[in-house]
Amino acid sequence: MILSERQARIEAQTAASHAVAEALKAKAAASSTEAMIAHLKLMIEKLRRELYGQRSERTARLIDQMELQLEELEAKATEDELSAEAAALQASLPAPAPRRRPSRKPFPEHLPRERVVIAAPSSCPCCGSMKLSKLGEDVTETLEVIPRQWKVIQTVREKFTCRACEAITQPPTPFHVTPHGFVGPNLLAMVLFEKFGQHQPLNRQSERYGREGIDLSVSTLADQVGAATAALAPLHDLIARHVMTAERLHADDTTVPILAKGKTDTGRIWAYVRDDRPFGGADPPAALYCASRDRRHEHPDAHLAAWSGILQADAYGGYNGLYDPARPGGRVVPALCWSHARRGFFELADIAASSRRGPGAAPVSPIAVEAVKRIDVLFAIEREINGLSADARLQVRQDRSRPPVEDLRAWLGEQRVRLSRSATVAKPIDYMLRRWDRFASFLDDGRVCLTNNAAERALRGFALGRKAWLFAGSSRGAECAAAIVTLIQTAKLNDVDPQAWLADVLARVAEHPIHRLDDLPPWNWCPPSTTAIAA
Known part of the structure; x- marks a missing residue:
C-alpha cells in the first residue's frame, strides 16, 4: 500500500514536471514567433523606405520604435527558450528545437587572434597509458573586447588518441554565458552597461560597432542581453532579498513610457533603496527596481508585501495601505521627505527664477522665504550628524532639532490662519500641517533621514535616459531594464565599477557554487588580480 502511494506520488510529480516543460516550450515558441513577426515587419518597413523614399519624419520615428521593440522581443524569446530547455532537462524530455537565429558571419580577418590552449592530459584517463598521439584540435572563436581594442580569442581544445586502447581524449568545451558562445564576458558587460547604465539603445551601439569594423546586429545584441539577464537572475534575487531585510527603505517612482498598440502607456519604475550609511549602519547599500504599467497602489503593496519597517517616501496615497496597523505583513512606519516640503516653498521664494520669468511672474512670497530659512536650519544640523550612530543622531535631534521644528509648526499655523484659501503659499503649508506627524517622525528615531x-x-538615470531610449518596448522590456539597473546601481552604491564587476561575474557565475553566491555581490566582490586576468 505504501509502495503504491509512493509510486502514485512520483507519477504525479513526473506528470506535473512534464506539463510545466510543455507549457514553457509553448511559451518559448510563441515568443520566438512574436520576435520573428516583429523582425519581418521591420524589414518590410525598411524596404518600403528604400523603394519610395522617406515619406515623413514620422516614418523615421516609426522605424526607430520598431527596432527598439524588436530588441526586447528578441531578449524575451531567448529568456523563454533557456527556461524551456532547463525545464525539459529537469523532466528528462528532449530539448525543444532551437530558435532560428540570423546566420553569424565569420569574424573579420584583420582582428588579431590570441590562442588559448587548454592543457592536454599527460596520460590516458581510460587506461593510464602515456602513449598519447595528437589527432587534431577544435578551435572555438570568441569575440572579446579590451577597452576599444577588438580581438578574437581562439580557445583550442587539442584531441588525443591512446595508442594502447585507441580511446580519444579531449578537454570539454569551455562555458559561455550566452548561447553559441561567441561573445566574451567583457564585451557582454560593456553592452549591458552601455544600454542600461549609459542609456545607449542597442541600435546605436550596433551602429558604433559597425563603424569600428565589427558587424553585430541589433537582433544579435538583444539575444545576448536576454541570455545575460537569465544568467544573472540568481544574483538579482540575492540583492532583492538583501534589500527586503532592511529596517528602513527609501521608496520612489518615476514614469517610463511603455509601448502599447498604437500608443504608449505611462508605466512606472519603482525604486527601493537600502542605505544605512547615514546612521552608521554596517550593512552594505543596495537598490531594487520594479516595473509596472500603471501607478495603482497594488504594486507597492505587492513589492513590500513581506516587509515591515520605516518607509521614507513622498505623500503618494498608494502607500497608505502599507501604513495600516492591521496589515498582514506588519505595519510600515511612514517618514516623509523634508526636501519635498521645502521645494514647495522654495519655488515661491526663488528670486532669481522670478526675475527670469519677467513681469508676469508671481511675486516672491515673504512667508515662503521665511519658511525656507527655518527649514534650512534643520538641514544644517543634519549635515553635521550624517554618518553618526542612530543613538547619537537621536540625541542631537532632541537637543537641537526639536525646538526649531516645534517653532516651525506653530509659525506655519499662525500664518495659515491669516491666509485666504486661494493664497499660493497656502498649498505647501497645508501639505506639511496635514501630515505633520509623519514629517516629525525623524525626531523620535535616529535611523530616519x-x-x-x-x-x-537612484531614479535619476531613468529620468535622463528617457530622452535617449524614448520608451520601453514592452512590459517584459521594462522588467528586464529594472533587473539589470538593480545590479548596476547596487555596484555604484558600493563604489564598484559596474562594467568590471559584471564582466567578472559573467565569467564566473555558471561555474560558481550556488552555496557561495554571497561572494559575487558588489559588497563582497574583489577585483581579479592582473595575474588572474592574464591567466
Whole structure:
C-alpha cells in the first residue's frame, strides 16, 4: 500500500514536471514567433523606405520604435527558450528545437587572434597509458573586447588518441554565458552597461560597432542581453532579498513610457533603496527596481508585501495601505521627505527664477522665504550628524532639532490662519500641517533621514535616459531594464565599477557554487588580480 502511494506520488510529480516543460516550450515558441513577426515587419518597413523614399519624419520615428521593440522581443524569446530547455532537462524530455537565429558571419580577418590552449592530459584517463598521439584540435572563436581594442580569442581544445586502447581524449568545451558562445564576458558587460547604465539603445551601439569594423546586429545584441539577464537572475534575487531585510527603505517612482498598440502607456519604475550609511549602519547599500504599467497602489503593496519597517517616501496615497496597523505583513512606519516640503516653498521664494520669468511672474512670497530659512536650519544640523550612530543622531535631534521644528509648526499655523484659501503659499503649508506627524517622525528615531534623496538619486538615470531610449518596448522590456539597473546601481552604491564587476561575474557565475553566491555581490566582490586576468 505504501509502495503504491509512493509510486502514485512520483507519477504525479513526473506528470506535473512534464506539463510545466510543455507549457514553457509553448511559451518559448510563441515568443520566438512574436520576435520573428516583429523582425519581418521591420524589414518590410525598411524596404518600403528604400523603394519610395522617406515619406515623413514620422516614418523615421516609426522605424526607430520598431527596432527598439524588436530588441526586447528578441531578449524575451531567448529568456523563454533557456527556461524551456532547463525545464525539459529537469523532466528528462528532449530539448525543444532551437530558435532560428540570423546566420553569424565569420569574424573579420584583420582582428588579431590570441590562442588559448587548454592543457592536454599527460596520460590516458581510460587506461593510464602515456602513449598519447595528437589527432587534431577544435578551435572555438570568441569575440572579446579590451577597452576599444577588438580581438578574437581562439580557445583550442587539442584531441588525443591512446595508442594502447585507441580511446580519444579531449578537454570539454569551455562555458559561455550566452548561447553559441561567441561573445566574451567583457564585451557582454560593456553592452549591458552601455544600454542600461549609459542609456545607449542597442541600435546605436550596433551602429558604433559597425563603424569600428565589427558587424553585430541589433537582433544579435538583444539575444545576448536576454541570455545575460537569465544568467544573472540568481544574483538579482540575492540583492532583492538583501534589500527586503532592511529596517528602513527609501521608496520612489518615476514614469517610463511603455509601448502599447498604437500608443504608449505611462508605466512606472519603482525604486527601493537600502542605505544605512547615514546612521552608521554596517550593512552594505543596495537598490531594487520594479516595473509596472500603471501607478495603482497594488504594486507597492505587492513589492513590500513581506516587509515591515520605516518607509521614507513622498505623500503618494498608494502607500497608505502599507501604513495600516492591521496589515498582514506588519505595519510600515511612514517618514516623509523634508526636501519635498521645502521645494514647495522654495519655488515661491526663488528670486532669481522670478526675475527670469519677467513681469508676469508671481511675486516672491515673504512667508515662503521665511519658511525656507527655518527649514534650512534643520538641514544644517543634519549635515553635521550624517554618518553618526542612530543613538547619537537621536540625541542631537532632541537637543537641537526639536525646538526649531516645534517653532516651525506653530509659525506655519499662525500664518495659515491669516491666509485666504486661494493664497499660493497656502498649498505647501497645508501639505506639511496635514501630515505633520509623519514629517516629525525623524525626531523620535535616529535611523530616519530628513529627506528621501537616496531614492530620487537612484531614479535619476531613468529620468535622463528617457530622452535617449524614448520608451520601453514592452512590459517584459521594462522588467528586464529594472533587473539589470538593480545590479548596476547596487555596484555604484558600493563604489564598484559596474562594467568590471559584471564582466567578472559573467565569467564566473555558471561555474560558481550556488552555496557561495554571497561572494559575487558588489559588497563582497574583489577585483581579479592582473595575474588572474592574464591567466
